[in-house]
Each structure stands twice: as C-alpha cells, then as structure tokens.
Amino acid sequence: MKVWTIANQKGGVGKTTTAVTLGGLLSLWGFRTLLVDIDPHGSLTSYFRYDPDAIEESAYSLFQAAAGKTTIDPATLLYKTGTEGLELLPASVALATLERQAGRMDGMGLVLKRAFESLAGRFDYVMIDCPPMLGVLMVNALAACERLIIPVQTEFLALKGLERMLHTLDMVLKARSLPLPYTIVPTMFDRRTRASVDSLRVLRDTYGEHIWNGVIPVDTRFREASKVGLPPPVADPRGRGVEAYSSLLELLMSEPRPMPASGVAR
Ligand SMILES: Nc1ncnc2c1ncn2[C@@H]1O[C@H](COP(=O)(O)OP(=O)(O)OP(=O)(O)O)[C@@H](O)[C@H]1O
Ligand SMILES: [Mg+2]
Structure with a gap:
C-alpha cells in the first residue's frame, strides 16, 4: 500500500482537487484507493456529500482513541464515495480541537501511520488531503507517507507560500528516519496570463x-464536477485538467523511488 500526502500551507492552491482527481483516476485504473480527509473544514468530505459538522465516525475517532489509550479499527471509519474502488476516511469539525490538545500529548504524531498499517491489505493507494496549516495533522500525514505532492498555484503570492512549506518540510524531515521525496x-x-507564465518560469528556475x-x-x-459530487475523472474523463492529472499520475507511479531527496532544495 502506497501512501501519498498532498499538502501546502497556502490555502486554495488545489490540494483537495488534486486528491480527489488522483484518487478518482487510481480507482478507474483498477487500484483500490482510500481518500483521507484531515482538514477540519472537511472539503473532501463535503465533496462526497457527507457533512463534517454532523458525521459520527471520522479521522477524529482515531485521534480520540489514541488520546484515550484505546484502540479502534480504522476499517469501521470508512465511507463509500459512489465510485467503485474509492473509499473515504472523512474529516469532522472536531479535528480542529486537536491542535490544542494533541500538541501536549506524547505519541500523537504517529496516529495515521498506525491506522494505515492496519489497513495495509485493503488498499493499493492512500491519498491524504491536508489542511493549509502546519500542526499535528500535517505532521501525522508527513510521518505516514512515502511521497509528498505540493500543489502550487501559478501566481506570485503562491511562491512565498511554497518557501514556507519547504521550510516546514525541512523541519519535519529532521524528525523522520526515511527521506521523503516530494514533487511540486x-x-x-x-x-x-503573464502572472501564470512568469511565476511558472520562476518555479522551474528555483526548484x-x-x-x-x-x-x-x-x-x-x-468546479462543475464538485457540484455533482463526482471525482473529475468520473464526471468528465477527457477534460483537459483530468488529462494533465493523468500524466502526472503516470509519472508518479513510474518512479518507485522518485527523487533522492533527504533534504530540501533551495
Ligand atoms: N485546475 C483548476 N482549474 C480551475 N479551478 C480549480 C483548479 N483546481 C482547483 N480549482 C478550484 O479552486 C478552488 C480551490 O481548490 P481546492 O479546494 O482544491 O484548493 P485547496 O488547496 O484544497 O484549498 P484549501 O486550502 O482551502 O483546502 C475550488 O473551487 C476548485 O474547484
Ligand atoms: Mg482543501
């Protein structure tokens, strides 16, 4: 089972869209895929028409169990998405309370990693959609994954956000024994638009x-796919955006050990 994290501390850069599109493609290509929503806003959860304000079992249950030193079977927290081979571990708003509580407790950084260990036989791929902030949730995702995908909007404000994200990664990688390859x-x-073209050039020159x-x-x-609650590749398999994500996915899948990154390029 391969676990990939999708993260950027900047909001609105396409993290959730990347998660739901890659997840949709993987399931259409025949891989058993789990989407994991750890953003307390629950955009990915709402995408599939579940209500993060009302949902009973969610990723939060894993943290609650860990804090109470009890165990819970993560398989009991999974929801259907309406697409075959694609399941969801949803978020609930209660996840927002973790940043205050969990920071003071030991052993809360590996909650997701342990949960995925017990789901190992059930899925081929896991995609984790992170909130746009550094905290115990993102740290959990970074500790649990073997690859990081950082979506960056092609505009100048996003470049600053990317620097911040890579700085975070640098800090988190120091606490990890294995390197974490990442792809921007x-x-x-x-x-x-000039902003798109110029900022892309800066990104390529810098990273x-x-x-x-x-x-x-x-x-x-x-946006239209999100309105109907279907993963974009299911709603419109031949869309330009979906085709671009397909080539990204092909590349990511063809690289068993993508980039020998043990630190962060500047
Ligand atoms: N390639 C794209 N083209 C057009 N619209 C897009 C594209 N990618 C994402 N969007 C739209 O931009 C908005 C923000 O995208 P998304 O929710 O994926 O970002 P995010 O990084 O997850 O945001 P947040 O930080 O709030 O979680 C959504 O309305 C989404 O439909
Ligand atoms: Mg999001």
Whole structure:
C-alpha cells in the first residue's frame, strides 16, 4: 500500500482537487484507493456529500482513541464515495480541537501511520488531503507517507507560500528516519496570463528537479464536477485538467523511488 500526502500551507492552491482527481483516476485504473480527509473544514468530505459538522465516525475517532489509550479499527471509519474502488476516511469539525490538545500529548504524531498499517491489505493507494496549516495533522500525514505532492498555484503570492512549506518540510524531515521525496505540481495554469507564465518560469528556475515538468491548466470542469459530487475523472474523463492529472499520475507511479531527496532544495 502506497501512501501519498498532498499538502501546502497556502490555502486554495488545489490540494483537495488534486486528491480527489488522483484518487478518482487510481480507482478507474483498477487500484483500490482510500481518500483521507484531515482538514477540519472537511472539503473532501463535503465533496462526497457527507457533512463534517454532523458525521459520527471520522479521522477524529482515531485521534480520540489514541488520546484515550484505546484502540479502534480504522476499517469501521470508512465511507463509500459512489465510485467503485474509492473509499473515504472523512474529516469532522472536531479535528480542529486537536491542535490544542494533541500538541501536549506524547505519541500523537504517529496516529495515521498506525491506522494505515492496519489497513495495509485493503488498499493499493492512500491519498491524504491536508489542511493549509502546519500542526499535528500535517505532521501525522508527513510521518505516514512515502511521497509528498505540493500543489502550487501559478501566481506570485503562491511562491512565498511554497518557501514556507519547504521550510516546514525541512523541519519535519529532521524528525523522520526515511527521506521523503516530494514533487511540486504547478496548478491553475493559464498560459494567456503573464502572472501564470512568469511565476511558472520562476518555479522551474528555483526548484529544478523537484518540480513536475507538466502543468495543471485552469479548467472550470473541476468546479462543475464538485457540484455533482463526482471525482473529475468520473464526471468528465477527457477534460483537459483530468488529462494533465493523468500524466502526472503516470509519472508518479513510474518512479518507485522518485527523487533522492533527504533534504530540501533551495
Ligand atoms: N485546475 C483548476 N482549474 C480551475 N479551478 C480549480 C483548479 N483546481 C482547483 N480549482 C478550484 O479552486 C478552488 C480551490 O481548490 P481546492 O479546494 O482544491 O484548493 P485547496 O488547496 O484544497 O484549498 P484549501 O486550502 O482551502 O483546502 C475550488 O473551487 C476548485 O474547484
Ligand atoms: Mg482543501
């Protein structure tokens, strides 16, 4: 079972869209896939028409059990998405309370890692959608995954956010025994705008080998797919955006040990 994390401390860069699109593609390609929502806002959970304000069992239950030193079978927390082979471990708003509580408790950084160990035979891929902030949830995701995907919107404000994210990664990697390869994915690219073209050039010049050599274009079909609650590849398999994510996924799957990163490129 391969676990990938999708994270960036900047909001609105396409993290949830990346998670639901890669997850949708993986399931269409025949891989048993789990989407994990650890954002207290629960965008991915709402995507599939579950209510993060009302949901009873969620990723929060794992942390609650760990805090109470009890155990819970993560398989009892999984929900259907309506797409075959694609399941959801949802978020609930209660996740927001963890940042205050869990920071003071030992052993709360490996809650997700342990949960995935017990789900190992059940899925081929796990995609974790992170909240746009550093905290115990993102630390859990980074400790549990073997690959990190960092979506970055192609605009200048996003470049600063990326620097911050890589700084965070640097700190977290120091606490990890294994290296964590990461891939920066330029999103919402619009070749007609100067901001997109120029910021992409800066990204490529600055992050060299860590940046995917394709781009995810601006595509209104992502928003339309979210309106009907279907993963974009299911709603519109031949959309431009979906095709771009397919080439990204092919590349990521073809690299068993993608980049020999044990630190962060500057
Ligand atoms: N390539 C794209 N083209 C057009 N719209 C997009 C694209 N990617 C994402 N969007 C839209 O942009 C908005 C933000 O995307 P998304 O929710 O994936 O970002 P996020 O990084 O998860 O945000 P947050 O930090 O709030 O969790 C959504 O309305 C989504 O439909
Ligand atoms: Mg999101």
